[in-house]
Amino acid sequence: MDTLLLTFANQSSDLLPTLQEEDDTLNRLLSPRVKERHFLLQRDSFVTLEKLPSHITLYRDELVLFLFSGHAGRDRLLLSDGAAQAGGLAQLLGQCPRMKLVFLNGCSTQGQVAQLIAAGVPVVIAANAPVSDRKATYFSIRFFEALQQQFSIREAFNMAKASVETAFSGIAVAEHRDIGFESTKSEEPAWGLFFTEKSEHALDWKLPAQAAVETGALANFTPNQHLIDTLFKTLTENNEDIRKLHQQIQRGIQITVPRKRMAILNALPAPLAEPLRKLMVPVEKENEGFDKISEARLRQIAQTYTTSMEMLAFTMLAELWDAHYKLGRLNMQDEQVAAMRAFFQLSRSGREAFNFFPFINVLRAIFAQNEIEYFVHELKDIWRLTGEDPHFREALQFLNDLRFQPTQNQPDKAALGYLCKRGEECLATLYEHLGFMARYKLATIQGIDVEKYRHRPDPRYNHAAVMLHDLLGGFDVSAVNLDRSLDNHSVLLINEDSWEYLSLSPFLIDENAFQSHAEICKLYLFSHYVKSADICCFKYVNKPDDPFLEVSAENHPVVREQFEAFAEILLHQSLNTL
16 A cells, blocks of 8 residues: 655654644644545654664555655754664665655755665655744645645645745745756755656656555465465475475375464474464454454564574574583674673663664674584574575565564554565565474473493483474473483474584573473573563563563572573673673
8 A cells, every 4th residue: 555654853852843733734634535545654753763764664665755854964864863864765765666755854955865866766855955943844734735635746846835935935946857956055945846857757646546455465365375385385395294295285185274384383493383373373253363464463473573583593692602612712802792791781672672683793703703613504594695685684674673563653554454464475584594493303301310331331311301393282201312411401402313402591491391290391582681680581482471480599590500601601791790
């Protein structure tokens, strides 16, 4: 659906009356059309450096008009938390394939026009000199007033021009085709309508006047269908059970969707499979479950992405810890150590908004400079894709931005179909590249017995291992007999072919591993550290919104001891001094 993005650089602690008036008035003017589903309106009254690119990326494929209103300059937009650089903004807006108009309602924004036009934006409205807040608000309201009355961009501009020239003196408004894109020195503030000969036709564009009909792909969109099809195809290469089902399909045997779904979920490690299960498994009661287009589904898609990124990041941290013991000491730069410390200093809210890309790049650099072999060797390739495959990179960026959408931006109901469809496509792209995780299994080692006999010179170790197979069917205790001891009371990532393993504790723990006679697992992922109470908080993988499991010197002291050892070795200081 055609989307209008209106952003205002206001501050909640110091509201600018004219900016708030513009925001409220434009919303009032356009809301009746939104209610009729003519287009989608997204507003941000307090846009920030973090949210501005997220908004543009999230609605990139549907964005037709972008407005920024607030203080600005010839090479930047001034936001409440910093300056957005014109060059980067132009590149973002130039990647919106349906964009018709960028309206920069700020002082001296004409200096940004050339970059926007060069990036592919058809039409730009900007000013060549400082303009008072009252005049800027007046011009914007008159323009959108005409636009919502079905005047074209050119007609709306001319009507706003006539209104502002009538109401104020010393204001000039003019069109500029192919010339005048660079800022000029002038005593007289002037708004300009900028375009090229090739883009002049865009001046005839008008707001959609009929209710959008969800045709084509969206009309035929069934939640989970694309996700299940992609995962089933991907996991065929990595899982024997799914490969057998695929062979049956090739022989003409019909395999039901529930059976495919079960096979997919059982093929992946539990922390990756559990969020997917919530997305895929239908709930009969109306308005419950995540298998329907809804804000709840958007939140679950975002949660699935977050959990996958946490799992991959913690796997890399666990590998670094192992590498320390193999190499004796890791070569790490001060800024790399600082980045890891900052990660463990994050509060709960900080973790929820954390962008894993820069952090993972720091870990990758440590791997490279120490020539560390990845235990999950495929991770080396997947991170390389973020720089080589724009489709994969854009999918990750969309999912990263989606985490803010349901909680902060409250998307219009009309946008839910598009966002759910796009979110599922991006999630399918991510898991398409994570299919290799089906080659690894999780196990909890709950106890170890030593077998030592006179006639056998070498001892054997019997492990009581809870293998995390069959996600929906429970967990089975297996007796694993090896000539070496694995890590006790730990969650291990295991290559079943070689029984080589990586301990993911203390980042991923099984609460029931510390309970006698427990035959099931209860997995928790590290969430954050509370310095004031000296406790590590963990979230339940199956229900992330449940109360946290608190680990301290008194509660699960072995886990606390592992965290302390990790901090001393890799963070170069104790946990409670971070």
